[in-house]
Amino acid sequence: MACEVFISFKRGRNDGGGLTRDYYLASDLHRTLVGNGVQVFFSEKDLSGSAFVREIYRALDQAKIIVVVGTRPEYIESEWVHSEWEFFLTAILGKRKSGGEIYTYLEGMSTNDLPPELYNRQSFDSGEKSKLVERILQNLGKTEANKEEKPADAAAFSQPFQGKQEFSRETEAEQDSDNEPNGMEQQLYSLMSAHTPVTTLLGRILVTVLVLVLFFSWSILSIFIDQFTFVSAASIILGGVLLFITWKF
Secondary structure, three states: OOOOEEEEOOOEOOOOOOEOHHHHHHHHHHHHHHHOOOOEEOOOOOOOOHHHHHHHHHHHHHOOEEEEEEOOHHHHOOHHHHHHHHHHHHHHHOOOOOOOEEEEEEOOOOHHHOOHHHOOOOEEEHHHHHHHHHHHHHHHOOOHHHHHHHHHHHHHHHOHHHHHHHHHHHHHHHHHHHOHHHHHHHHHHHHHHOOOHHHHHHHHHHHHHHHHHHHHHHHHHHHHHOOOOHHHHHHHHHHHHHHHHHHHO
């Protein structure tokens, strides 16, 4: 698979006293990136042989990002480390590596100790490894959110029925929130139509009693005044209409 990140570092100390601090920083970064699904070129051996050199430059040509690890200025300016980041920088400036990024990963030195070509490149201290990894993942489109989705997918496959139920409930909740006005209208309609039979019957009886009382009152009144007035006729008609509406609907 194609290389995505190239880690450039000096492996052996100049005095021949073993591995550099740069190697251990690079090795730790390599493990973290691989654990996040990144294809990383990390050299475990000294550069020697034409075949291995060709492999180095092929990886540099494929990589989207180069991380230059350094604990001393002379290590970053060492022959092979310098040639690696210079090759990558030339490819960026020559438009052959569109979107290419160079990051420096430093310990015991500041950006002021970097070569002038690397001044304006984003730099991270060794205590900011998590920030560097996050930046690399963002640049490669491999965010932490995408990574966290995988366990959820695995759980859905291991328990498909339960996963389907949870998805349905979540979907219904989202639909309710997306259609909030319709939900409010439905609640209002429910409140308006929530009449029990007992309440409706009592209301109709009450209206009927009131109409009958009015009829009786007007009948008594017409006897005493010995005439059937227009008001009495209108009241009877109005009462009949009211009774019809009450019991019809």
